[in-house]
Amino acid sequence: MSMGVYFRRYWQLYALLVLPLSYFLIFKYGPIYGIQIAFKDFNLFQGINGSEWIGFDAFKEVFGMRDFYITLRNTLMLNFLDLLVSFPAPLILAIMLYELKTAWFKKLSQTILYIPHFISWVIIGGIVYQVFGTQSGMINNLLTSVGLEAIPFLTDKNDWLVTYLLVGVWQSAGWGTIIYLAALTGINKELFEAAGIDGAGRLKRIWHITLPGLKPTIIVLLIINLGHMISIGFERPYVIGNLAVREYSDVLSTFVYRIGIQSGQYTLATVIGLFQAVVGLVFVLGSNYVSKKLTDESIL
Amino acid sequence: MTANTTKKRFIASKTSMLALLVVSTMVFTACSSKSETSTNGGDNGKPADGKQVTLKVEIFDRGNAPAGSTITDNYLSKFVQEKFGNNNNVKVEYVPVPRSEEVAKLNVLMASGSDVPDIVFTYDPNTFNRYAKQGGLTDLGPLLEEHGKTLKTFLGDEVLEYGKFEGTQFAIPAKRSITGKYASFIRQDWLTKLNLPVPQTTDELYTTLKAFKEKDPGQTGGQVIPLGMTIASAQYEPLLWSFIQSMTEEQQYTLTQQLGSNDYPVLLPGFKDGLQFMNKLYNEGLISKDFGLDKDKKKMSEDIQTGKVGFFSEDDINIYYKDGTYDLLEKTVEGAVLSAVDVYTNDQGKHAKPQYAPNGLYIMVPKSSKNAVEAVKYLDWMASDDNLFNLQNGIVDENYTLVDGIPVTNENPTEEAKNRLFNSGDLAIISNGKQLGSLEDNLKARVLSMPAQFHEQLAIAQEIAYADNIPLVVLDRPIEAQTKYATTLLDKFNEIIVKTTMSKPDQFESTYTAMLKDYMASGGQAILDERTAAYKEMKSK
Structure with a gap:
């Protein structure tokens, strides 16, 4: 089939891609033009082209700010702890769900586990306040009524870390199971039966069949997660955090919000954005490389 | 898409919140450019005689437009069109900006260049200074002289001074009708029950709070919060400022830090004593353990309503609204005063x-x-005749009745009358609060707008709010470091209060030292240096 005939016959397939391609060109590649703001003294009224070049001055200013290092440390710390705590949670949940044979119970528990994912962080913030407050939170009301000391879940920085992580697990673990459950359906059922006949118990089956079957999924997710190490969502730390624990709760995204949007210093905010993008790229490539060497699984 | 919005989007990709903002901008840009071509015929040049001009005016959108109205098309917008627009051959068009993201949205509008409204506004002096410094504003001085005589007289020189940037009138500040801010409130019935006098000083207050804690006159079952505290200024400012010692003029000018529209006492002599007092109150259980989480006073208001709080300071008027804090307290706790x-x-x-x-x-x-x-003509019109009065009060007999020349809001207006004024405060931009010609009448009108049973108390609260006021320190030139660091430092200031208050008494000193050092390094020192220089310059003139 000549190229001409091929295109005449299948042009619709290519036409279908025009929309998604233009989306990426306009919204993902177009904005790269704006990176030059990081090297300019950006003036709102002159626009990008009218603003003056300042070289690396803005980088020097950002790297000289104490808050930058604190928020950078907190971003990495919260993400790393999240990886330790929140990453295995959906995996374990998915395996537990997979082992269930009663269909209605399985469906019911899945639904219950998904729901938190659909609640906005602002509302979760309100719930957290009601549940974990020191003066009149539910848990502390219980503790004090039986004569125990109240625990400052939200106002002591270490207690707050635990609260932050567990709320994250509660919110996202159920939703995270979906991808594992999908991968699990791809494992050949005969493997389990054969293993059963050979005398493998439930734990052995999980160890030798389920987990190896999930390995590619786990690794892909891990690489993606590592790529996000340097960036952090805005809502969760902003809503759950408070002044008493700012030492830990102030992260790059809240810092950018304060500097970029609230104080209108777009140049500095762009510098931080660029920094995050570069470090994120290094993380993704690095973890991809390591994974390729160690396990032969990779996403690139 | 313009280069400016493209750049916006780059920053926005960092946080989802910003992304949202950009989406809203694009939607907005699309809308406004459409309406411009349809109404203005694409003519952006100086209006020739006889040709209608479209005047675009920003308006805060609080999402509270009643059925049948929109924020851009309602009774007041029609009133303006009829009384001002038609007489001057101007089509007035309102451009809604969500109240909650006012500054962010305004930045986007300003950057868009062509789509920006002709009249914009902000409460944030730093934003104003930044726009003025970047050369984005029209010099209104000559225009006021030519077209704004009435407006000038209405505002007065003192108010207009606030709109100057390095001597040029780049903004027209709105006039505030009432400048009193805070009063304090105490549970009178608790005092009576314990046979205690009304405390007259901070020391006496401490004794009273102790008694509230120990004797729990409200029978809250140990849940009593003797002093209602939050991390909102209405609660901590009256306490902290009362610890500030007498100062020389030089100290006043150089040590004060203005962050946003308020002065902050962080470097003033006595500030540390105030923090120490809060630390003592906290560690003795006299204020809520969670006060540092209560930014919007919601928790405290709830605690007042349920009768747990003994004493607190607040904006003079805030508790007196219908179905407000006091109203609900009376309903929940019998005999609460x-x-x-x-x-x-x-x-x-x-x-x-x-x-x-x-x-x-x-x-x-x-x-x-x-x-x-x-x-300028539009703003001048608003200040002329009884236009402002009509915008603020609506229609006589339907919305209000005149008592001794003071408009008294009807207690049970018809639905139509009530809906008429839903955006009055946001449309009558030249004034903050009702203007009736004299402070006395302004105060009286405010009292009369509240439920009758609170009139007497509110009058007392208003008087308290005006007693012994600390004047704002006004420098004759903008302090650049303040514009730059205000947002960051405001956060740090609140953090200082929370952290020092919540520290163990023996750790107070070290916490305070560390926090202050961080504050100074994050811009506090820069402000201090610049203000010191500005003061010297002022004195040498």
């Missing part, structure tokens, strides 16, 4: 407390606007 009192006392025996600046909004005309003349 809140008295307005003035307690916190400084070293001179005065009840010193902050007040509002005489101005409200900063009203600006972007440099790219072609309709600056019409913009």
